[in-house]
Structures are given as C-alpha cells and as structure tokens.
Amino acid sequence: MDKRRRMYGKVFKSHIFGTPTIVSTDAEVSKFILQSDAKTFVPSYPKSLTELMGKSSILLINGSLQKRIHGLIGAFFKSALLKAQITRDMQVYVQESMNKWKYDQPIYIQDETKNIAFQVLVKALISLDPGQEMESLKKQFQEFISGLMSLPINVPGSQLYRSLQAREDSVPVLMTLAVKYLSDCPAALQQLTDENMKLKSLKAQLGEPLNWTDYLSLPFTQKVITETLRLGNIIIGVMRKAMKDIEIKGYLIPKGWCAFAYFRSVHLDENHYDWPYQFNPWRWQDKDMSSCNFTPFGGGERLCPGLDLARLEASIFLHHFVTQFSWVAEEDTVVNFPTVRMKRRMPIWVKRRE
Numbered sequence: 001m002d003k004r005r006r007m008y009g010k011v012f013k014s015h016i017f018g019t020p021t022i023v024s025t026d027a028e029v030s031k032f033i034l035q036s037d038a039k040t041f042v043p044s045y046p047k048s049l050t051e052l053m054g055k056s057s058i059l060l061i062n063g064s065l066q067k068r069i070h071g072l073i074g075a076f077f078k079s080a081l082l083k084a085q086i087t088r089d090m091q092v093y094v095q096e097s098m099n100k101w102k103y104d105q106p107i108y109i110q111d112e113t114k115n116i117a118f119q120v121l122v123k124a125l126i127s128l129d130p131g132q133e134m135e136s137l138k139k140q141f142q143e144f145i146s147g148l149m150s151l152p153i154n155v156p157g158s159q160l161y162r163s164l165q166a167r168e169d170s171v172p173v174l175m176t177l178a179v180k181y182l183s184d185c186p187a188a189l190q191q192l193t194d195e196n197m198k199l200k201s202l203k204a205q206l207g208e209p210l211n212w213t214d215y216l217s218l219p220f221t222q223k224v225i226t227e228t229l230r231l232g233n234i235i236i237g238v239m240r241k242a243m244k245d246i247e248i249k250g251y252l253i254p255k256g257w258c259a260f261a262y263f264r265s266v267h268l269d270e271n272h273y274d275w276p277y278q279f280n281p282w283r284w285q286d287k288d289m290s291s292c293n294f295t296p297f298g299g300g301e302r303l304c305p306g307l308d309l310a311r312l313e314a315s316i317f318l319h320h321f322v323t324q325f326s327w328v329a330e331e332d333t334v335v336n337f338p339t340v341r342m343k344r345r346m347p348i349w350v351k352r353r354e
C-alpha cells in the first residue's frame, strides 16, 4: 500500500499555502462540510487561488447573494430550451471542428474540446436564439448582473461571466479524460461505440435529428462519464473556513481554521470502490448514486449548477467522436496539480469510419 492510501478515511492537520487546514479524506466528514451552511463554513481559498478566481467569483460569495446567483444560474442552465439550443450549437461546433481534422497530423483533443466548449458558452450567455422563455431568462440574468454592478460590493457582471468561463473549462477536461480512459480500455470503447452507432442509425431511419434527451438517455455513455468524473477528479476538492468551533466524528475543527474536503481521496478509496484506480464504467451498473460517496459536483447549497450541462456537452462530443472516427492515441499522462490536464494535450491520430 502506498503512502497516499494509508491516509484514506482519515482527517489530518496540514498547512495548505501557509493556512492551518484540516484535510478530510473521510467521506462522512467531507459530506458534512459540503452540506453545512454559511453559519458553519464559508468558502475560503488561498490568496493565490483567490486572485486567480477573482475576489468576487461566486465560489467566494456567501449568504443570500450566493443563493440568488446560484438560483439564477441554476434556472438558466436547467432550462429545457437552453439545453435544446446548446445541443444544436454544440452539434454545429463539434462538426465544424471535426471536419477540419486531418489524417496526417496529430489532433490535440485537449485543445479541440476547449475550443468547442468555449464557443458553446459564449453563444449560451451572449447571443441566445429568440424564444419567450429564453428571452425572459436572459433578461432576468442581464438585469441581475447590471443590478450587481450598482451594489457597493464588487461583483461586476464581467467577473461573474469570467468565473462561469473558468468553470466551463472543466468540461473540456472531462471530455479529454474520457478519450484518454477509453483509449486505454478497448472493451469500454467498443460498448460505447455500439450504443452510439445504434442511436445514430435509429435516428437516421426515423429521419429525426438527435435532441438533448436522446444524448442523455444512453445508459452506457452516462456510465463512462460518471466513471471519468470519479477517476479523473477534475475538481479535487473544496475549501471552507470554520465560522465556529466544529466537532465532527470526534475531530475538532477550531474556529478560523480551514477545512479541505478532498474528493479525490474519497473517489479513490478502496473501501468505497473496488480496484479504485481502474477505469471501470460497469461498476455503476446497479449502484445507488445517492449513497455512494460520489461528489464530483460538490453538494449542498453550492452544488454545481452546471452539472447537467457538463454531462450533456460531454455526451454530444463523445457521440460524434466515436461514431465518425477510430483513432490511435499517442503516449500521454494525466497531470493532477495544480489543475487536472494532459501533459501533452492528448495527441491522437484519427481515421474516418467508412
């Protein structure tokens, strides 16, 4: 057993970026941290990260303001019309990118997916297609943002927009890691390709375009995404500051100390997942998602409002990729710090399917 694994299931003291911090690798303690409200814990990140996010990133705001922004962003991204529009846009951007792919040079998946996801978000936030629900959501969103600008606190709309953009960057990582894990697991790639090919020919026979519910209805594709989120740990954890002395499971977190809920250690704990370092989408077959210590999107009041969107975009990308191309991946490795990414940007050599 390596050193890292010995600390699983524990809580220990550390000094992250010079701040006294309780690091939780224990699923129950981490869940408690996530579910707590702002009277118990508030987000707190080291200065270097705060500067990176911008002081007014929603990730750092508390109380009623955070709830309002969270609700608005949530309503915006949950809307069926937005999903329908994003599906149409994404299909166009994916196809445009893939049409440019050449056989005689490597394709860098990390760059391609970044490009696609960026275009989708810009379109979603700036130039929504007309439609009553969209218009009203857009109006609410814009009024809200301009309202924020007149508040004494510094939460300009552009900042919120930038912080959303920063979140969206995690979607290309999800797509890239899925391609990496599938390249290393031919059985999973075969099953995923079969499932997507079947849907594609069914839709072609019916003469219908694919809509967002079609993409999300593919059970094996969803398992591949879930397993990529578990193994990839795109967000390795979240940090909070204790607003009072807190006792959890016999551990004391003193007031003013930070607590780091380390998702990665829980997702890779062999007490929760057999052969945790193995990419195994089939492990999700009969798993009860509500009780399986799986929190890639956080939880509680700050649960990621973009989670449906992240899954949808990844599903669309994978569908078009595996149904149109076979590929050979060059050697590359996943880097986990300070952010998750591929060391060589995931170069692959593609061949168009007959």
Ligand code: HEM
Pocket: 043, 058, 059, 066, 070, 073, 077, 121, 164, 165, 167, 168, 170, 171, 174, 234, 235, 238, 239, 295, 296, 297, 298, 299, 301, 302, 303, 304, 305, 306, 307, 309, 310
């Ligand atoms: C694979 C993709 C993604 C992952 C793994 C992810 C993960 C997370 C996590 C763990 C949090 C909780 C942070 C905390 O508790 O402090 C979060 C919050 C958030 N995410 Fe995501 N996210 C993803 C995609 C997105 C997308 C596509 C958007 C929207 C464009 C988005 C928007 C947000 C926002 C606005 C918050 C802050 C919510 C709040 O504090 O009220 N995320 N995300």
